[in-house]
Amino acid sequence: METEKTRNGFFFFLSVVFLGTGVWFFWSLVLLSLFWILAIYMSLLLALGLLLCWEGRELSLHWCHKILILLVVGICSFFFWLLFTYWKERWLTIGLSLQVFAPYIHLGSISMMVMVAWPVAFYVIHLEGEAKIRRYKITSNERRRNKMCNMITKLRALQVAVVLPFFLILLCLYVVPWGNHSPCIQEKDKLGPKPSFFGHRGAPMLGPENTMMSFEKAVEEGAFGLESDVHISMDRVPFLMHDYDLRRTTNIREVLPNASLKHPGFFGWYFLSTLNAGKWFSHSWVKPFYHMKPLSEADREKASKQKIPKFMELLKLAQREKKLVIFDLNVPPRQHPARSAYIQIAVREILDSQIEQHLIIWLPGSQREYVRSRAPGFQHIGRLFTIEQLTKQNITRINVDYKRLFYNGLREYKASVTTDNIQVLNKINHPYYFMTPNFYMLMWILMDCASAIFIVAIFYFHW
Structure with a gap:
């Protein structure tokens, strides 16, 4: 998000974000509503029982009723414990949603x-x-x-x-x-103003995430920038992959099932380049995204042939199309030969691609001085700090989870949204x-x- 003062882009930002996350929010509300209805129902039953006892009437419950009441109370308590324990981050989304729809x-x-x-x-x-x-x-x-x-x-x-x-x-x-x-x-x-959009791992509703097809689709849909995730292979080749194993987005279990749980960085690039990274998307009977439109035959065929791309391929595409690039650079695991030099490898790869330096949004927080000395044109990114703090650190952009944003905190910034649903959000010209x-x-x-x-x-x- 650029630290350029504008009027208030907060609502426009939230409207497009909630369209992108609307499916998750809908099902979350459905589950929460079911739990709350069950809890309210039990509370009413308990209140009714107390009122009957107050009036001197015996409840005369059968042992089956007593067991069922205890069972329902136990189940409600267990699910509420799960919600409050494992949905801490998502409660923030619900609070923000209530503020928008108040x-x-x-x-x-x-x-x-x-x-x-x-x-x-x-x-x-x-x-x-x-x-x-x-x-x-x-x-x-x-x-x-x-x-x-x-x-x-x-x-x-x-x-x-x-x-x-x-x-x-x-x-x-x-x-x-x-x-x-x-x-x-x-x-x-x-x-x-209307926010600009970054394709989250490309356009993952139109092509397999973190593949060249997905990034090309994002460019076709008018993405302002491209977001990805970078790992370093055993032979020091940066490649695009989000997960910490290859099971979800490749055919590793068919090719090398015994090594399917292995970290992607522990494979050489020659082996990684042979894996299929698209059949899980094009031939799966379960859609990766709810409300995802069916693929055309040509897109299905193209998706089924996708491979894991090098980071260099994404940089070449961004240079050709003049798109910004932002990426999560994953730290290699212990005992990896590039663990101590992964920053230097990534910087060298970017410089070798000949991409214009201002198109790179540098997200990693470590070794910033080294990065600035090697590539002074990179746009460095920070967290949600004040304008004065960001200016002091020479940071022009911030990268924050929308759940962590608040009304007064965003008014000073021009919004950019990283989204999976760029093909829909980019066509919205007014807020809902x-x-x-x-x-x-x-x-x-x-x-x-x-x-x-x-x-x-x-x-x-x-x-």
Whole structure:
């Protein structure tokens, strides 16, 4: 992301990011919704059981019911533990998503409260009627009188327990826009520029990732830059591969099954160049990406013949097409002959390719002084620091996971997005989920007034 001050590109950035990650977000919400529904259902059952016990009624549960309740509680607890333990990073995505969709969630929640008002009003008025009946039944018998009074008190307490949270939540929904700072709400003339797009491992929905076909497809779709992952082979040849073994994206298990778990860097380039790196993509019955369009016969044939490319091949393509290149340079494992010299090998490979130095975005953080001395034209990249810190280190770009970004932190930067879905995002010319402050205020007032009228009418009808 260039450290060029612009207006606010945050919303445009998020809109394209969430289109790219929308499938994951959708299924995450589905799973979370199922867990929350199950948890709420169990909470309601427990609350109902406590209320029945409060009224002096025995639950009379069968042993099967007791076992099932304990089993469901255990399963819910286990899944919530998994979510909070292994989805720490993804909770950040959910929080960011809620911030973006806050206006729509707010308006939808008010509509939901209107629907919930019907059963709430019915239950509260039913309790009121029962309290009246019991009040009329009070006799002169002191013991019976005390019992009836206690029952009436419980009924009143139930009414308060149901009505008070309902109206408190409704009141919060009525006033929550005062504290809503969603990037979805802003004036059109303050909308930042459209971000540029880097092809993440090329165009992995159009060709096998980290192959020349994938990068060529990214260029065809108008990628601003190309992103890849670089390993160093045993004979010191930089090549493109993301994983720490070759099982997922090559046919290593067919060729050399006993070595399928071996680190890619422990193979020589001659062997690596013989592996097929495309059949897993073109002939797999499971699509690598959800909603991925079917390949044409020509693309399927081309994909099935892809090989692991050298880093040099990507640099030649970027030089020819004048595209920026950013890459993760993987540190070779221990006992690898190039472990202490992998930075020098990568720099030498780039210089040998004759690519213009300003097209290289240098991501590795180690040995920056050496890299600057050998290739002063490289654009160095850093983390999310202040403009002053970045300027002091002579860093012109930052590379940050979008989940780590925040509203005020991004306003000073011009956004570039690394995406798997470049063929779709590059065609978007305006942000989604957008509304002006005046329109949102109008919808807010209308929804508040209409919902208040409906809720009053519902309570009046039941009364």
